[in-house]
Amino acid sequence: MPTAAESSPLIQPIGVDETPRLQPEAKSRRLTSLQERATFTTQPEKARHERFIRESIDLLLKEAVFECSNENSKVLEWRSPNDLAKEIDLKVAAEGETHDKLLQLLSKVVRFSVKTGHPHFVNQLFSSLDPYGLVGQWATDALNGSVYTYEVAPVFTLMEEEVLQSMREILGWCTDGKDEGDSIFCPGGSMANGYAISCARYNAFPQVKTQGLHGLPRLSLFTSEDAHYSVCKMASLLGLGSDSVHLVKCNSKGQMDANHLEDSIQASLNSGEMPFMVSATAGTTVIGAFDPLPRIADICDKYKLWFHVDAAWGGGALISKKHRHLLSGIERADSVTWNPHKLLSAPQQCSTFHVRKGKGTKEAPGILSATHSTSATYLFQKDKFYDTNLDTGDKHVQCGRRPDVMKFWFMWKAKGTNGLEKHIDTVFENAAYFTEQIRKREGFKLVVEEPECTNVCFWYIPPSLRGKEDTDGYTEKLHKVAPKIKERMMRNGTMMITYQPQGTLPNFFRLVIQNSSLTHVDMDFFITEIERLGKDL
Structure with a gap:
């Protein structure tokens, strides 16, 4: 019986190392077939889609990239939910739209979205729009990959290995050329803390893993009262319950009180609980405080507890020789959360989780694999023709997983470690300048006199409240100032900064600096604009 190659004149015979090639006639038929496909198909067709895709990219470059990062434009055009629903046709219908209508919709989406790449967007722990990261993000979407096996994502798999190992080296875990650690990319810092x-x-x-919590003593873990809420949320998700999380007091700088930590551990033991973990924070969400990691590491050693550091925000400081001392002791951690999309300003989202001693083998899987693997045979066959240690997906809770590494790798390749260090040093210098201006300016007061990270927290006190700190109702009135200024700010579209209360403190502003294109002029603008918006309150 003739083979398929022998019976088909459209396919050339190939050797073992060759790739099938279509004859010109087959190419012609295939092109004609593509041109005739209906619009509901998902394959891009050059004749039908190239112009639309190019015009969409041009629109995004003009309106979403360059105009949105221009300080003379607005951070947002505020609309109420009802008014916004009238501006954009959000309804989905039985019939599709024309390309022209889609371009109009795309433009409106950009117009009414918050411009997080704008220099005056200082509202969250992410901002700016890195051009190299953006290209990496677009490449990721164009390739539409998923990282779980080497055969499906060969480049992204090796890329992850390189970037994650480099991050472990920066953490201080690779000594004498030995790297016993393991790492993964996660869909956000909350999930990374859940992995911990x-x-x-x-x-x-x-x-x-197999028996669940049945028969175990009541487990307990410890984190600071200013730690990220994901620790409590993940404890609930994992069946431990939020009551299993003991919140440790913080000092006036927002750092975990190590003495209270040890007292809490001892109290937990005395109540019959089984402590198993401490989650310290390197860069708290609001104040930006760094917990005393060496002291916490000593306590974890004493009580044989897993030592985790949530460095989602502050981890980027490790890149800087000038600022890495803030995370001294992190090299002793058993695990670390570190989000490059935060202080390093990679595009959303880019989160990593690292374990210091987790590298396994086929015979003895590491902690990530041992904890989460289920060995699904339709993906993780052990008789593949390549090294299946590169099939990393079984270490993850997810199956399909976006290649978040590409944007960060492309940024790192473009700038080098030296460029990333300059970025970190610049944002810290801007934070120091802003802090000093707040000290000097009448009507402004710092929440923490010496901020450790690049979030600077402060109150604006309008003229009507100055000198009245000891009068009845002062705190309640001050509490209302930040929300009112934020409302005016949003309606004007001039800048975005967040506010929050903390403990017994009334609402205060939190300026987050992670955009290294900002200058002292921008720092001065933030102060002047807040003053302009609130001086009549």
Whole structure:
């Protein structure tokens, strides 16, 4: 019986190392077939889609990239929910739209979205629009990959290995050329902290993977009262319950009180609980405080507890020789959360989780694999023709996983570690300048006199409240100032900065600086604009 190649004149015979090639006649037929496809198909067709895609990219470059990052434009055009629904046709219908209508819709989406790449967007722990990261992000979407096996994502798999190992080296875990650690990309810092709890629990009680919590003592973990809420949320998700999380007091700088931590651990033991983990924070969400990692590491060693550091925000300071001392002691952590999309300004989202001693083998899987693997045979066959240690997907809770590494790798390749260090040093210098201007300016008061990171927290006190700190109702009145200024700011579209209360403190502003294109002129503008918007309150 003739082979398929022998019976088909359209396919050339190939050798073992060759690739099938279509004859010109087959190419012609294929092109004609593509041109005739209906609009509901998902394959891009050059004749039908190239112009639309190019015009869409041109629109995004003009309106979303360059206009949105121009300080003379607005950070946003505010609309109420009802009015916004009238501006954009959000309804989906039985029939599709024309390309022209789609371009109009795209333009409106850009127009009424918050411009997070704008120099005056200082509202969240992410901002700016890195051009190299953006190209990496677009490449990721164009390739539409998913990272779980080497055969499906060969380039992205090796890219992840390189970037994550480099991050472990920066953490101080690769000594004498030895790297015993392991790392993964995660869909956000909250999930990374969830991985930490999961690994720590498995480390203490391996049977939990198959038997669950049945028969175990009541487990307890510890984090600061200013830590990210994801620690409590993930404890609930993992079946431990939020009551299992003991919140440790912070000092006046927002740092975990190590003495209270040890007292809390001892109290937990005395109540019959089983402590298994401490989650310290390197750069708290609001104040930007760095917990005393060496002291916490000593306590974890004493009580044999898993030591996790949530450096989602502050981890970027490790890149800088001038500022990495803030995370001194992180090299002793069992696990670390670190989000490059925060202080390093990679595009959203780009989050990583690292374990110091987690590298495994086929015979003895590392902690990530041991905790989460299920060995799905339709993906993770062990008889593949390549090294299946590169099939990293079984270490993850997810199956399909976006290649978040590409944007960060492309940024790192473009700028080098030296460029990333200059970025970090610049944002810290701007934060120091802004802090000094707040000290000097009448009507402004710092929440923390010496901010450790690049979030600077402060109150604006309008003329009507100055000198009245000891009068009845002062705190309640001050509490209302920041929300009112924020409302005016949003309606004007001039800048975006967040506010919040903390503990017994009334609402205060939190300026977050991570855009290294900002200058002292921008710092001065933030102060002057807040003053302009609130001086009549």
